[in-house]
Amino acid sequence: MSQETWAGKHERGNMSRDDVADAAIPATPTRGTPLEVLVAFLKLGFTCFGGPIAHLGYFREELVLRRRWLDDEAYADLVALCQFLPGPASSQLGFALGLIRGGGFLGGIAAWAGFTLPSAVALVAVALGAAALGGPAAEGVLHGLKLVAVAVVAQAVWGMARTLTPDQPRAGIALASIALVVFAGGAFGQIAAIAVGALAGLVLCRDQTALGRGAQDPSHAPPVPLSRRTGVLLLVAFAALLVVPPILAPATGSQGLALFDAFYRSGALVFGGGHVVLPLLQAELVAPGWVTPDDFLAGYGLVQAVPGPLFTFAAWLGAVMRPEPNGIVGAAIALVAVFLPGILLVTGMLPFWDTLRRKSLAQAAMRGANAAVVGILGAALYSPVFTGTVFDAPDFVVALAGFLLLTVWRVPPLVVVLLLAAAGGMRHTLT
Template identity: 50%
Template sequence: MNTDRSLKSFMEILLVSTRLGFTSFGGPVAHLGYFHEEYVRRRKWMDERSYADLVALCQFLPGPASSQVGMGIGIVRGGILGGILAFIGFTLPSVIALILFALVLQGLDVSDAGWIHGLKIVAVAVVAHAILGMAKKLTPDLNRKSIALFALVSTLIWQTAYAQIGLILLAAIIGFLLYQQHESKDDSIISVPVSRTVATICLTVFFSLLVVLPLLSELSSISWIAMFDSFYRSGALVFGGGHVVLPLLEREFVPTGWLSEEAFLAGYGAAQAVPGPLFTFAAYLGAVISGWKGGLLATVAIFLPAFLLVVGTLPFWDSLRRNPKIKGALMGVNAAVVGILIAAFYHPIFTSSIFTPIDFAFAAVLFSMLVYWKLPPWIIVVTGAIGGWLMTYL
């Protein structure tokens, strides 16, 4: 009976994450909106506070934050296997699409297609909905509204990953000072079915690979090891999401002759057109270099650091976040995350999607369909793609 329940739970994680993998367009901030809608609002797999704290944790960690949040939800729901299934479901659709593009359609330019513009407008509606919900919960008083405003303004003025990390640390200190005696009625607990021993092993493996892989690459002439090393380091040493990893990947593979600048840019255009995490751009690069096997190897290598870090930190995270002083710091961090998300909503999501009054009107329609008519997200995605295509004829 328990086995049947576990199998059903694993299948549910895989199916739900796969559907999100097919429909989650718009980049990491939009993905957090889709996750919030599906996992928190609809399925109640995690409460608002736990989700916000998980997002805050993943903002601290290097790697693709939205993918790490998805992995974390899978781990909380079904242990390490649940995290793996959540990762596979969310990532595989775009991995397959980009490998196929690398093998067959390298000359096709889809970056200016009307339906892609429609999907960008979908992201505007989804992110606006997520931010409104999170702001209501996470910035209820003037102090936290002020922290969010400061984070918003600072993020727009200094648009670097390091500025974002500094803001989060500063918000943690401010929250610690302001709310260390705060009595919270929300005692939600994230139950993580992973032991601290396993977590420690994962953290050890993460740091060991950072040291061992470059040495193996230097000592060996095997191209697969060098390729794995390059993708692993790119995934382990980047803060700020997929767009930040692109310069790292270009430095690793274009000057060294693995692939041409033209092939690199063609893949980047294709990566913008597919759902799921932008880190799956690695699948395209790997497939150009070494076929479909190279695409799969690159995908595993670039996401492995993120997975090891999430498994390694989650078992310690719950006890830390329930400490009253740490709780105060998290309240400050969560308020700052709201400001950072609003900044990301404006640039690049709004500025790269809304160019005309018709675009804004269409975004308002999609927002209403999602928020007031309560239609499923996949209907919003399909409507956005069709509407974007039709708008090219106006």
């Protein structure tokens, strides 16, 4: 997602179709309406398969090249901000684009709703209907979905390791974070691994060549309909919601507040992509018995088959929660809570981004934190994902086949989900 890739080729006099389209897009985007934003993102919500990196390509095709909301340079700048912050990058980018295009928070909310609700509603519907299913075939399909989770998490670890740990210092940070998670355990070990990784990054990951974006032409920066004062208030709200609910939930005995707190904290600590939310939510929900391990892994496998952000996994979890609130109410609380920290962060940082992106220390800390999350996800791949799902040689063969289909033959995730679910159902029916 470099400037050369998205916006620099026309300067070499070798213009492609995309570059010709870019040349016709004004540097300063025009203002639209929240309804226009909702319609655009509903289309994306029904068609964006393939994970957050693929989503960025869909967004560019639809909003930069087709609708011409902004130019490539402004788009790349917003992508850099969302990758810098914890949270679901594609959803944060969508909210920022909606906020800028729609003239404020209504535009951002419209973008989030359009992109998120199609998959969230589908997952909740399946969760509510799953209780009516039974028998060997249904149990087999459930196990097949758990094997999908093994393949998908293995693919995520492999891809993220190649991208986020390309050198010895960052590979060392990832290995150290595995050890820290294994020995410390639970949510504390994961938080500690991210913090230690960021500190190690300050020492080991300084790279002055990564600062080139600081010299970008400021005329391409999209106009942000937020003041710095509003940005500060949003960042204060982000911090307050990390501190206050953990205090109030046990004091009041409110399960709804405890549910909000668990999903909010998980959403606030996701660096490096949506798959990282898996170990965070597992520690918050499975360990205390709110969600069964089978339901957790089956939902994670199922979310690979729907379009939109991976964070809609939260809607499934809220719906299948054992203690109340669950069902539709639990799904709504979980869905809002897991997305809210990333949205507060990106909107709070927008007014300050041009200044912050020039800071080498901030970039170094983020490189260290991103390396740490590779280790966190690697530890989760072994336990609970692999140890809780792969019980015999046929399970291993099916999970390995899913991994190869995803990584070697590039089969669409939806097809892999259907194949492995069918394999699980057939095996349990025949045996």
